[in-house]
Structures are given as structure tokens and as C-alpha cells.
Amino acid sequence: MSLAHAILGLLQQEEMTGYDLKTSCFDQCIAHLWPADQAQIYRTLDKLVEQGWTTCKVEIQRDRPNRKVYSVTEAGIAELIQWLQCHQPLPKVREPLLIQLFFAAQLPNEAIIQLLKQQLAARHEKLAECESIELPTLGDQSASREQILQRLVLELAIRREETYIDWLKTAIDAIRHQ
Amino acid sequence: MSLAHAILGLLQQEEMTGYDLKTSCFDQCIAHLWPADQAQIYRTLDKLVEQGWTTCKVEIQRDRPNRKVYSVTEAGIAELIQWLQCHQPLPKVREPLLIQLFFAAQLPNEAIIQLLKQQLAARHEKLAECESIELPTLGDQSASREQILQRLVLELAIRREETYIDWLKTAIDAIRHQ
DNA sequence: CTTTTATATAGGATTAATCTAATATTAGCA
DNA sequence: TGCTAATATTAGATTAATCCTATATAAAAG
Structure with a gap:
């Protein structure tokens, strides 16, 4: 799935929380490229951790929900670089x-x-x-x-x-x- | 959903079975326009009957499964003509x-x-x-x-x-x- | 003083698309 | 004789996308 790899690409540039990804990436520069809603992003982050492609540091906050800051692992970078070179099938456009x-x-x-x-x-x-x-x-x-x-x-x-x-x-x- | 309306449009030209729709429409002329697999077509036909937009005559065959020939109802034609005139949102292309x-x-x-x-x-x-x-x-x-x-x-x-x-x-x- | 916005995450529900397997028979091919 | 393709439908399972609600609090705006 490209969403997972887009997130890997973004996290590789800078470690971030799900919220950051949503508001400063998927609502901005990637919006017209690969729209994704909040639920998708959080669930994909969970999957990335499961796969061992990202890790997550929890920053405890008293006033609001704890921040979970994600960063890419070595395995994640390897996966990204490998994926970046794979030929992807043409998308099916339904108009x-x-x-x-x-x-x-x-x-x-x-x-x-x-x-x-x-x-x-x-x-x-x-x-x-x-x-x-x-x-x-x-x-x-x-x-x-x-x-x-x-x-x-x-x-x-x-x-x-x-x-x-x-x-x-x-x-x-x-x-x-x- | 556009698939339902595409099927209405096709059945309006000629009554057909799910199998006909798949092999002579969705695998041919509509293939590059709106790909759809067999499961989707059959399920959409069920929904169209539920909605009252198509009816279904069963042709009993001894040698193979009965043919279910679908045709569009008055309500179906009305629905199609109405839908044909509605502005549809631009599709989101994920490349x-x-x-x-x-x-x-x-x-x-x-x-x-x-x-x-x-x-x-x-x-x-x-x-x-x-x-x-x-x-x-x-x-x-x-x-x-x-x-x-x-x-x-x-x-x-x-x-x-x-x-x-x-x-x-x-x-x-x-x-x-x- | 109340409402909205920002921060931050979790998870249920639904629709659409895709895959897969099951069922049943005939006809053609090797 | 056995295999494959064509005819025809049903249904389970999964993934991706989208929506919606819930939780919790602070700060800014009106």
C-alpha cells in the first residue's frame, strides 16, 4: 500500500506524531497527491510499528493525551528504498x-x-x-x-x-x- | 454509486444476465472506463432488484444453472435519467x-x-x-x-x-x- | 461566559473493490 | 480418457477508503 510508504517517506524526513502527519503533511502538500483521513493515518502507523518499520516514543503530557512520536527504523528505510524502485501498476481511474x-x-x-x-x-x-x-x-x-x-x-x-x-x-x- | 448506473444504462440498451454484462460489456467496451469484477456485478444486480430499478426473469435450463435475465423498470429508467444529470464529484486519483x-x-x-x-x-x-x-x-x-x-x-x-x-x-x- | 479551535488518539461502522472457492454441466481437444 | 474452456451463479473473506463518535484539556475568540 502506498499510504504506508508515503508515511515512511515523511517520517524519514522528520519524526512526527499522527497528528503532525495529518495536519502538516496530508492536509497540505500531499493533499492533492494522496488524500488520507485521520483514521487511516493512525491505523497505518499501528501497522508500521507491527511490521517493525517504525518505532514510537510516548511523550507523557499531563494536560492532554500523550504524544506518540514515530520515527523510521533501519528496516523501515530499507523497505522504503526498496519500494521506491518497484514498478507500480497503473491506477484504475473510475470517472x-x-x-x-x-x-x-x-x-x-x-x-x-x-x-x-x-x-x-x-x-x-x-x-x-x-x-x-x-x-x-x-x-x-x-x-x-x-x-x-x-x-x-x-x-x-x-x-x-x-x-x-x-x-x-x-x-x-x-x-x-x- | 456509478457501477449501479452503468449497469442500468447497459440493461436499458438490452436485457441481459450477469454473465452477459461481465463478458460482453465490462470485459469489452467499458473495461478501460469502469472495471468491475464478477462478484461486484452480481451483487449490484441484487441491489438493483431490491431497489425496484430492475426486474429479473428466470429462464430455467436443465443442463446448466438457470439464467437470470435482468431488465430495467420504469423506476429504473427514471433513476438513470435523473442520475445522468447530476454533477458528480471529481474522482480522487491515487498514483x-x-x-x-x-x-x-x-x-x-x-x-x-x-x-x-x-x-x-x-x-x-x-x-x-x-x-x-x-x-x-x-x-x-x-x-x-x-x-x-x-x-x-x-x-x-x-x-x-x-x-x-x-x-x-x-x-x-x-x-x-x- | 460560551463557543470554537487546537492538540492528540482510539475505535466502530460502512461501502467499494478484489480475490477466492464452490457448484454444475457441456463441448472440444489431445 | 482426462483436461480445459465456456456457461452461470452464489457467497465468504479481506483490504482500502470514508465517516462518525468518543475522550480530554487549554487557549483564543466572540
Whole structure:
């Protein structure tokens, strides 16, 4: 599971609690990349400890629940590096809109166009979100190795949205002039 | 759930058994659009009957298990048409490769490039699959309404793969000349 | 003075997807 | 003669994702 390895990757950069992972990683930079909710993160941390890939120091606090700070073990780092090099199968994308379009023949043209326009708006919004993330551009000589890789990931996210927007426009046109 | 509505859409074109749905729809034209396995299809058919959206005629066969032929009810058609017009949320795409790239900083360049090349090959393969599906092109005046819509869906699938391939080439280049 | 936000974790429940095995018969192939 | 593929359905099990609730307290906001 990639979530486990994403968590290993994050903990390797810095030891953290489940709460930290959620609020400063999965709600921020990784949000558009690999969404995960609190329950998933805590349960995955438990599994990582079971596997021996992370350890957990409990910091006792009187005023609130104890903090459990997780860090990666040697075995965890080995596992991460090994996983990073394994070819992963292409994800299966299930797109409700495509099912709708596939069976839309009995809808009037305006109804189909309305559907496509709603998607177009949603895609524009997502593109704007991606573009608001600040990272050095690809040509930038001062960018670190990490930054280049993160930029590449962001670059795909942006291109993906642009492809959608383009296609939606083509589709609206095709249905209009049909 | 879109699977239920995809099945309604298919049954509306023609009444069918669960086996037919699997072998002549979900393994063929819908395969790259909404993969579904046999267990899911049968269970969804049960749910559709419960909901009153389909009915089921049992054809008794002596030599093999009875065929259960499903067809859509009035209520089912109403439900489908209503669903076809509802804005669906954008799917969340979880791409293991992006997690890998995001944390790939400690890998040597050749390892990263190898990973990207494997993806490139897989994407080329998928693109070829999409391109092998025969449907009238978008400009074709003789195309039916159904065919135009199906062409549009296919068009997106193709563009999606092309975007990937382009991006993978850029990424390989960026890492090489880093 | 009350409500919200932040800190921090645990665990039950549900849905969707995937895998697996069981059942039963015919037809074709080697 | 024995094996495999095709036809057709049922059901158990597991994993992943999502939601929701519970617990506990401090600080800030209104």
C-alpha cells in the first residue's frame, strides 16, 4: 500500500506524531497527491510499528493525551528504498462523468452541456489550486533535488487538469455542433 | 454509486444476465472506463432488484444453472435519467508513481529514470489499447449520437495517456540534465 | 461566559473493490 | 480418457477508503 510508504517517506524526513502527519503533511502538500483521513493515518502507523518499520516514543503530557512520536527504523528505510524502485501498476481511474457521457444519448443537448460545464468549472478550480502551490520552475538552477522532484509531480497535476479543460471544451463544442 | 448506473444504462440498451454484462460489456467496451469484477456485478444486480430499478426473469435450463435475465423498470429508467444529470464529484486519483517520485531524492538518477521508463512503456501500451478501439472520428457526419458520445469518452482516454507520455519524457529529461 | 479551535488518539461502522472457492454441466481437444 | 474452456451463479473473506463518535484539556475568540 502506498499510504504506508508515503508515511515512511515523511517520517524519514522528520519524526512526527499522527497528528503532525495529518495536519502538516496530508492536509497540505500531499493533499492533492494522496488524500488520507485521520483514521487511516493512525491505523497505518499501528501497522508500521507491527511490521517493525517504525518505532514510537510516548511523550507523557499531563494536560492532554500523550504524544506518540514515530520515527523510521533501519528496516523501515530499507523497505522504503526498496519500494521506491518497484514498478507500480497503473491506477484504475473510475470517472463517473465518463459513465454519464457514455449513456447520455437520451438526454437533451443542453443537459449534457450543463453537465460538462459544471465539470469545467470544477477542473478550473482544481487547476487554480495546483498553480497556487509555490515551487521553483523546472529550469531553475538553484532548485534542490527534492524541489525538482516535487515540481515534476506538480507539473503532472497541472497538465492533467489542462488536458481535462481542453477536452471538456472540445466536447461541449462537439455536442453543440452535432 | 456509478457501477449501479452503468449497469442500468447497459440493461436499458438490452436485457441481459450477469454473465452477459461481465463478458460482453465490462470485459469489452467499458473495461478501460469502469472495471468491475464478477462478484461486484452480481451483487449490484441484487441491489438493483431490491431497489425496484430492475426486474429479473428466470429462464430455467436443465443442463446448466438457470439464467437470470435482468431488465430495467420504469423506476429504473427514471433513476438513470435523473442520475445522468447530476454533477458528480471529481474522482480522487491515487498514483503510486507520484508518491515514489515525491520521495525519490535518495535514489540514484538511473534508478529514478528506470522507474519512469517502465511507466512510459506501460502508458504506451495503454495508449495503443485505446487507439485500437474503432469508433467514427469526431468530424464524421454519419456517426450516431451514441457513437459521438462514446468517441468523446475515448478521446479523453487517449489524451490522458498522451499527456502522461509527454510528461514522462519531460521528467526523464529533467532528471538526466539535473 | 460560551463557543470554537487546537492538540492528540482510539475505535466502530460502512461501502467499494478484489480475490477466492464452490457448484454444475457441456463441448472440444489431445 | 482426462483436461480445459465456456456457461452461470452464489457467497465468504479481506483490504482500502470514508465517516462518525468518543475522550480530554487549554487557549483564543466572540
